[in-house]
Amino acid sequence: MRLDGPDSDPDPPGGVISTPSTAGRDPVRVEVTGLTKTFGRVRAVDDLSFTVEPGSVTGFLGPNGAGKTTTLRMALGLLLADSGTATFNGRPYRDLPEPTRLVGAVLETAFHPARSGRNHLRVYCRAAGLPITRADEVLHQVGLADAGNRRAGGYSLGMRQRLALATALLGDPSVLVLDEPANGLDPEGIQWLRGFLRHLAHVEGRTVLVSSHLLAEVEQTVDRVVIVGAGRLVREGSIAELRAGSEGAGSVVVRSPEAARLAALLAAPGRSVDLEEPTRLTVTGTSTDQVGAAAFAAGIELHELAARSSGLEQIYFQLTSGTEQYAAAPAGSAR
Amino acid sequence: MTALVRAEWTKLFTTRVWIGLLLGSCALAGGFAALFTGLAGQDGEDGPGIPALDDPEYAEVVFSVAANASVFLLILGIIGMTQEYRHRTATPTFLTTPRRGRVVAAKLLAYGAVAVPMALVVLAVTVAVVLVYAGARGNAPSLDADNLQTLAASGLVLVVFTVIGVGVGALVRNQVGAIVGALVYLNVIEPIVSSIGAISGAYKWLPGGAVQAVTSDFEAPDLLEPWQGALLLLAYGLVAAVVGTLLASRRDVV
Numbered sequence: 001m002r003l004d005g006p007d008s009d010p011d012p013p014g015g016v017i018s019t020p021s022t023a024g025r026d027p028v029r030v031e032v033t034g035l036t037k038t039f040g041r042v043r044a045v046d047d048l049s050f051t052v053e054p055g056s057v058t059g060f061l062g063p064n065g066a067g068k069t070t071t072l073r074m075a076l077g078l079l080l081a082d083s084g085t086a087t088f089n090g091r092p093y094r095d096l097p098e099p100t101r102l103v104g105a106v107l108e109t110a111f112h113p114a115r116s117g118r119n120h121l122r123v124y125c126r127a128a129g130l131p132i133t134r135a136d137e138v139l140h141q142v143g144l145a146d147a148g149n150r151r152a153g154g155y156s157l158g159m160r161q162r163l164a165l166a167t168a169l170l171g172d173p174s175v176l177v178l179d180e181p182a183n184g185l186d187p188e189g190i191q192w193l194r195g196f197l198r199h200l201a202h203v204e205g206r207t208v209l210v211s212s213h214l215l216a217e218v219e220q221t222v223d224r225v226v227i228v229g230a231g232r233l234v235r236e237g238s239i240a241e242l243r244a245g246s247e248g249a250g251s252v253v254v255r256s257p258e259a260a261r262l263a264a265l266l267a268a269p270g271r272s273v274d275l276e277e278p279t280r281l282t283v284t285g286t287s288t289d290q291v292g293a294a295a296f297a298a299g300i301e302l303h304e305l306a307a308r309s310s311g312l313e314q315i316y317f318q319l320t321s322g323t324e325q326y327a328a329a330p331a332g333s334a335r
Numbered sequence: 336m337t338a339l340v341r342a343e344w345t346k347l348f349t350t351r352v353w354i355g356l357l358l359g360s361c362a363l364a365g366g367f368a369a370l371f372t373g374l375a376g377q378d379g380e381d382g383p384g385i386p387a388l389d390d391p392e393y394a395e396v397v398f399s400v401a402a403n404a405s406v407f408l409l410i411l412g413i414i415g416m417t418q419e420y421r422h423r424t425a426t427p428t429f430l431t432t433p434r435r436g437r438v439v440a441a442k443l444l445a446y447g448a449v450a451v452p453m454a455l456v457v458l459a460v461t462v463a464v465v466l467v468y469a470g471a472r473g474n475a476p477s478l479d480a481d482n483l484q485t486l487a488a489s490g491l492v493l494v495v496f497t498v499i500g501v502g503v504g505a506l507v508r509n510q511v512g513a514i515v516g517a518l519v520y521l522n523v524i525e526p527i528v529s530s531i532g533a534i535s536g537a538y539k540w541l542p543g544g545a546v547q548a549v550t551s552d553f554e555a556p557d558l559l560e561p562w563q564g565a566l567l568l569l570a571y572g573l574v575a576a577v578v579g580t581l582l583a584s585r586r587d588v589v
Contacts, residue, residue: 077589094433110423119349127342127431
């Protein structure tokens, strides 16, 4: 089965949908205020507040165990919050008259193993009062049209993610909430998902809230980020704001036969220059542009000039380090 | 609510659980009907056995045996509710219908309604076995008012047990736990209660006692009237449903 991205879809989804909300999606603001949840003695979510602006793609980031899933399940009325509220245009999820037409959520990739993907979708068409033909439309939209008659128990992890996404899209919702949608996807699947989310948000104008424990996974897709650690809000803002705060946090690796001379040239306040080998050095607090310019001006020959890590990834790591529940010992850190 | 009931039917008929349980019910009811017919009128060494074919009590015994298939329909109801938790479809189900009481109510209606044709099939198999086999032995019971009433009572038991099953499933969300618990209750706890003199008076108020009251009025040492038994049975179904609904609405769906 060839899995095409949504852009190659001959029928734009907006054109074939028979639900009334097609004409123009209502902008929906998601507001989370003071959500708190304790499981036994563990405070999973602690007085968490943030906003998802209409029409934006917001990344909900944090290490494993930071309380992302708990927050999303509380917002959607599946878990009872100890205190706090989550509202969609001012109303809690449970009070929405037709929730599936306003909010679609991908939280679970489990299905009744004996039921076919198409029949799974038909169940929820019926329950939501949607035309039964929506099942085939969303199967087509996520590239599962050929697998619709197969039992969901035989689906691969990637196909399950697509079926879960299809379920969320049944009501053609204005808001999509996705919990770790890239989990278990192969690189091709992740690429497809990125394109699909971008399409849903930027072409179709949906508000998207997508959680992930990896910034790199969503960095290219999201406009805004909400970063949590240990159940608390760590940082909320646009990618641009985060990037501004991370200026110089990355490091630059340089290989040059005259590494020592270059190291002396680059030494400056706010920079750290580390001559690791006679021909290799690492500089932090600068950019590849500046290093390249300095080397060119001094006539120094370079064999390699590379940014070692994205500044954003670095700052995400700094922001959330120490908040992991099961943090590894520093020396054995797998990152 | 109509939409939710139809959604439950779609769930039920897009898997094969119901076929297996219906076949099991028919095999159990038909098998015992055949066994009772074959043994009718034969006294064992330890005392009298099944009444003879021309005895009205034979008809009552053989037509009320269908009520024993209630265990399969109880399991049908339990599976109908607990599979949402077992296969984690509770998440999309409650996302689609966040007012969870409506989901449980729809399941009660959907399964109660589905149990009617299933019960009719079980009764039809029972009647067919009895008429053919007893007829071959020379004396088929007629379907007179008394016997039709016995059959109707058996059918009622089958339908109410399906509804009770949904309620039990909402109470005990673990599928294996709910089924094992229900079987242990019906086959171990109730018989023990009924056999201990000091507390056996309570038996008539239990579901098993109610079933006996509904299906048999010939040997009723200490049972309710049939109509009282029917009401009690319906009350059990209702209580299970209401408690199940309340719990389903309050519990976390992790």
